[in-house]
Amino acid sequence: MTTTMTNIRVVQSKDVDLILNTGIDGLADIEQWLSKRKLAFFLTENIYIAYLAFVDIKEEPIGVIMGGLEEEGRVWVEMLSVSSDYRRRGVGTALMDQLINTAEIVSARGLMVDIDHDNYGALKFYKRFGFKRVGHMNQYYYDSSKALIYFYEL
Numbered sequence: 001m002t003t004t005m006t007n008i009r010v011v012q013s014k015d016v017d018l019i020l021n022t023g024i025d026g027l028a029d030i031e032q033w034l035s036k037r038k039l040a041f042f043l044t045e046n047i048y049i050a051y052l053a054f055v056d057i058k059e060e061p062i063g064v065i066m067g068g069l070e071e072e073g074r075v076w077v078e079m080l081s082v083s084s085d086y087r088r089r090g091v092g093t094a095l096m097d098q099l100i101n102t103a104e105i106v107s108a109r110g111l112m113v114d115i116d117h118d119n120y121g122a123l124k125f126y127k128r129f130g131f132k133r134v135g136h137m138n139q140y141y142y143d144s145s146k147a148l149i150y151f152y153e154l
């Protein structure tokens, strides 16, 4: 694996435009389920823990991870996306390591994620991390595909 040197920093509310307008695959989809105003609110109120990855000093994000802290004490991984040009270079792993560290700091019980049953790459990624399958939800996504639910216990 070629590793990419990345800078990772926490998302701030001023990054909302960057997050919504950036070219990271899948990222623009966020507007389908989250309005700009809500996203800014969640980020300012620290309901979401989110990080952006950059390559070197370029201000163009190449990856994002976002976890929502739930009342039950779990962090739900709402979003993880790495630009297709930078995949398989450890960027997703670096982002997930960062989210796991933060989840530990806030004493979360674990991390939960829903993954499209067809998303072979993501399933391999999460299983490699040690996430375990705990359930599924039929017709979960907008195209009616099935979600597999995975949990990582802290």
Ligand SMILES: CC(C)(COP(=O)(O)OP(=O)(O)OC[C@H]1O[C@@H](n2cnc3c(N)ncnc32)[C@H](O)[C@@H]1OP(=O)(O)O)[C@@H](O)C(=O)NCCC(=O)NCCS
Pocket (backbone or CB within 6 Å): 001, 025, 026, 080, 081, 082, 083, 086, 087, 088, 089, 090, 091, 092, 093, 094, 113, 114, 115, 116, 119, 120, 121, 122, 124, 125, 126, 128
């Ligand atoms: C899933 C995703 C975030 C992984 O990011 P990444 O930066 O490529 O991940 P890493 O380089 O850290 O990969 C770590 C390991 O995960 C596994 N993995 C990651 N992507 C994989 C793929 N497409 N196929 C098979 N295994 C994969 C491999 O074991 C990899 O290690 P290796 O490259 O040494 O074999 C990225 O593919 C992506 O953005 N996909 C589209 C969005 C998405 O599906 N997000 C998840 C929604 S739940």
